[in-house]
Amino acid sequence: MAEINRIVITCMDRRLSEEVENTYNDGKTVFARNAGGLPGGLKNTIKRILKENDTIKEIVMMPHTDCGAMGAVFKCLMQGEKFDQEILDGLVKYFENKPILNREELEKTGNVNECMREMVDIKNSVPEYKNKTVKMSVELVELHAPHYIAGEPKNVLVIMPASTVKYSETFGKFLDINHSYCIQGEIEDVIKDIKLATAHNGLNLQEIYIPRLKNGDDAKVEKIINELVKLGSGIGNLVVYKLLEDGTKEKVESKKKMKA
DSSP states (O other): OOOOOEEEEEEOOGGGHHHHHHHHOSSSEEEEEESSOOGGGGHHHHHHHHHHOTTOOEEEEEOBSSOHHHHHHHHHHHHOOOOOHHHHHHTGGGGTTSOOOOHHHIIIIIHHHHHHHHHHHHHHHSGGGTTSOOEEEEOOBOOOOOOOOTTOOOEEEEEEOSBOOOGGGTGGGTSOGGGEEEEESOHHHHHHHHHHHHGGGTTOEEEEEEEOOSSSOHHHHHHHHHHHHHHGGGGTTOEEEEEOTTSOEEEOOOOSOOOO
């Protein structure tokens, strides 16, 4: 097994997947992704990665402009829009009682500063890393609102554990990477992100995929599937599939409906 020496934390946005893959996926980098790329929302995931790997030398955070999650924060704090309590606790709370003039400032200054602050706190909360030097950086990615063209592939949501696996070698073999939003983390961290991604279906999502991986994460994959079954109507009308290694898909049936 290759030594893991880097963590990349970024947003689930579909426009980031190809850049993340091409820039950082060297087999020694583990990826964790959520709505907004905030480390605080991936605290359990990051702590687990650090505790299981004493070789981490670098942590890169990649928030971006035109971010839907930051748009939700802005709507909540500045426009009074209501959100699920889990979203408030796992995303919005990091920006409460802080000066926010406009959405651009929130994305380019507020989120960048918050990413670094949260990451320092998380790193120092892991005893093995408290006094260890780890290079930490925030790379803001400039993105612009996408232009949708008739006949483009449908948008889907991919959910899987934080991993070193290449997108092009997993779901990217069967789905369009550039139309695949991707959430990666411990299920207790990412439930809020699933709810945010599927709320009002603002991302024009049509399906959710949970790919089978080859790195021993079967138990985590099953846990993700079980939690999605529990969510039931919390994910709207989206159809959930297991994406198998041969490219076939197996529909996940919701046995119980629960209000999100």
